[in-house]
Amino acid sequence: MTTKLLGERVRRVEDERLVRGKGQYVDDLLPDALEVAVLRSPHAHARIVDIDVEPVLDIEGVVAVYTYDDLTGAMADPLPVLIPHPTLTHGRTQYALAKDEVNYVGEAIAMVVAENRYIAEDAVSRIRVEYEVLPAVIGVDAARAAENLVHDDVPGNVAARMEQSVGDAEAAIAAAPHRLTLDLEIERSASMPMEGRGTVARWDTDSRRLQVWTSTQTSTGVRAAVAAKLGLDLAQIDVITPDVGGGFGVKILHPWPEELLVPMAAMKLGRPVKFTEDRREHFISSAHERGQKHHVEVGFDDDGRLLGLSVRFWHDHGAYIPYGLIVPIITSTQLLGPYKPGNYKVVFDSLYTNTVVVTPYRGAGRPQGVYVMERTMDAIAAYLGKDRTEVRSVNFIQPDEFPYDHGLIFQDGKPLVYDSGNFPASLEKLKKLIGWDEFEAFRDELRAQGRRVGIGMACYVEGTGVGPYEGAHITVETSGKVKVAIGLTSQGQGHETAFAQIVADELGVPFEDVEVVTGDTRRMQYAVGTFASRAAVMSGSAVALSARKVRQKALRIAAEALEASVDDLEIRDGMVRVKGAPNQQMSLGTVAVLSNPLRYAFDEASQAATQFSIGDPDKPPIAEDDEPGLEGRDFYSPERSTFANGMHAAIVETDPETAEIRILKYAVVHDCGTLINPLIVEGQIHGGVAQGVGGALYERMVYDDSGQLLNASFMDFLLPYVSEVPDSIEIDHLETPSPLNPLGIKGAGEAGVIPCSAVFASAIEDAEGFPITSMPISPSELYELRLRHEKG
Ligand code: MCN
Helix, strand or coil: CCCCCCCCCCCCCHHHHHHCCCCCCHHHCCCCCEEEEEEECCCCCEEEEEEECHHHHCCCCEEEEECHHHCCHHHHCCCCCCCCCCCCCCCCCCCCCCCCEECCCCCEEEEEEECCHHHHHHHHHHCEEEEEECCCCCHHHHHHHCCCCCCCCCHHHEEEEEEEEECCHHHHHHHCCEEEEEEEEECCECCCCCCCCEEEEEEECCCCEEEEEECCCCHHHHHHHHHHHHCCCHHHEEEECCCCCCCCCHHHCCCCHHHHHHHHHHHHHCCCEEEECCHHHHHHHCCEECCEEEEEEEEECCCCCEEEEEEEEEEECCCCCCCCCHHHHHHHHHCCCCECCCEEEEEEEEECCCCCCECCCCCCCHHHHHHHHHHHHHHHHHHHCCCHHHHHHHHECCHHHCCEEEEEECCCCCEEEECCCCHHHHHHHHHHHHCCCCHHHHHHHHHHCCCCEEEEEEEEEEEECCCCCEEEEEEECCCCCEEEEECCCCCCCCHHHHHHHHHHHHHCCCHHHEEEEECECCCCCCCCCCCCCCHHHHHHHHHHHHHHHHHHHHHHHHHHHHCCCHHHEEEECCEEEECCEEEEEEEHHHHHHHCCCEEEEEECCCCEEEEEEECCCCCCCCCCCCCCCCEEEEEECCCCCEEEEEEEEEEEEECCCCCCEEEEEEEEEEECECCCCHHHHHHHHHHHHHHHHHHHHCCCCCECCCCCECCCCCCCCCCCCHHHCCCCEEEEECCCCCCCCCCCECCCCCCCCCCHHHHHHHHHHHHHCCCCCEECCCHHHHHHHHHHHHHC
8 A cells, every 4th residue: 555645745636616705515416496584582581472374375476484383294203312411310302393482582483485585584574473572591691590490490591411530539629738728710602604594395296206415514404304304215305515615613503494394395395495504693603612711720849740630610602502412521521631630520510591592513513622721831830930831741641551541431422531642742842832941031022122921831632523424435337437325524624635545545546546535425324423623534434434345345346356365466557467467467447447347348548437247258357345436435433532732822912002912923732633634623723713813803693681691793793814824824733643443644624723712811921911811802801801800
């Protein structure tokens, strides 16, 4: 096997299509479809007394109106809790259309189907709903106070309380030479893909087949949900994911109400129906994340070594829990990062509030956990008067301690065991990259000019490549071209390129001859989805295993045809050759011909299959125990997650007058095991850091007490522009391969965003000299803090 492409900086093949505007997104498809508009609740909490759709029915161009009363069978049941958990004692999910109560502004109440969106929108505004408005519960504090309840039957607004511990943290803290407590908050934010949600469906009344195109992170998940809810067999449904303009977690939730309602309407009406989410809908009716408050107690020795750590936190889960407890469970376990905590106890409450539902957003609970742990490390260093990197170093898990078992249970229900990493080596690299040891001289130099600068850093460990399985199907065409189908969908991660690199290496074919298709249930029926930075580990491994199967089969068939032993053959540049005998060779295309009992006459020169016959006396048949076709399918199922890791550092400048925060330098050291394509990984890190800058300095969801989202547009919700993202993000890689999968890969897709809030809090604190305990932080908030600090 030649491994010339694994690890190469191959340019992304999909970009030509995407940057030239030739991508095909859901809204580009079936332009003649009927369009829907959704009536959404204007109240955060209300009982629905009456809905009158009469005024809408006569509007020209309106084709149908649906409310809860039109839902039948399983559609009339609440949506599923996707990942149930034993501690989720009070799981509540919404109905596809609200039944008799609404629990957040934006909850779907009715859907109008019309000849176009304009008519549908006008019609929606004419539906009359009588509400009995109820008190709204907004934010963690109101949920905890529980003066009002989101769901009448959920005491204290607590959906779940979960606890995990190792050793006796409380006793260890009490006995420790030094103790600190911290209260730390991260506010709500959300993923903002350029393309919102969207679904278009077509029902063929004759063949009784449903086709659904949807902007999702899991086409197989949508298919399963549609089948279950609409009473269809899986075989009657194709779910196809075209290009997706970003997901960042929000499109992993399935099914969205609209993903069920649109196919339902298409079936009822016998016409294609389409939903395209607008930006305001994305703000108020998709999903948010991040909002958590934490109380930390920590005990440590004179070197800053952790002896006991106790974390209590409260997770704002919004009005419903469609995704189980994934986000807070990740915070509670991934918080430990690269450190040995001594004794550890964590308890969290998942709380209902009358706000948009919460599901994983890139990083999924890790940014909060890293922020808590790294703020704690900084606080210990400040208390002891030690360098912040020194305090981290004494707590690191050492390279010879892997596999490292924390004695906790991870989000996948398996033990939290780190497989690989080298944290001391990463820290050394990071210090060099950011210029940690030279910073004090730099600070003095700028201070002399009246400027204020600070340096900060943060470490993280990230569980990636979670199971249970992913598969791949590889076919070699008679032309020698290789078609690869994986079940995962892509939202911009470069899968078409990275997986083609693996196949080209494993099969010995030119990269240009490999085509990768993602997220089409017609091509790959079984898959889980693109989330938790799992595609490289899961599909990458499945692709490698499938390619190895195809390679073995090609060698078996060619060995017979060339009258050679399999061991004497090699495959290079798409040709199977007898080693050392250049004339004894045949193309993989010819092998594909031989693998098919319907024999094509194949012209090597033009690489074209011309005629065929059933059997060909001149060519040997495939072995009796082989299946026809030069193709192979395999699935990869890991023993447990693999853990990537990294460290970020930043130098920031804060304006002494205006408190404006400028990023002067940003550095990343990243370990995702074997790199398939460093260019793609660096692109992922850049994108993640940009999102992290947004999360740390600009983006937040601002609700008023009645539950109205006050900044539900890009006029008011601040996304960082290119001018706010550091010009150059310096990246260095460390490759400690994972022993858990065939190529040693660990995931990379969320790494960029995870430690950013912790890094900026650390750097701003260093510049200002007083604690930063709540993120994001704006210049005006920093200014206020300064005033308060000056007043003592
Ligand atoms: N890769 C690599 N070598 C590695 C690890 C990864 O070359 N050792 C490459 C992979 O081949 C893949 C990319 O890096 O092309 C990301 O791989 P991976 O870490 O497996 O992440 P996924 O492909 O599973 O993507 C999911 C992840 C998540 S969870 C979110 S959220 C996210 C993200 O990726 N959303 C994204 N990156 C995104 N990027 C874009 N453009 N849009 C989104 O919505």
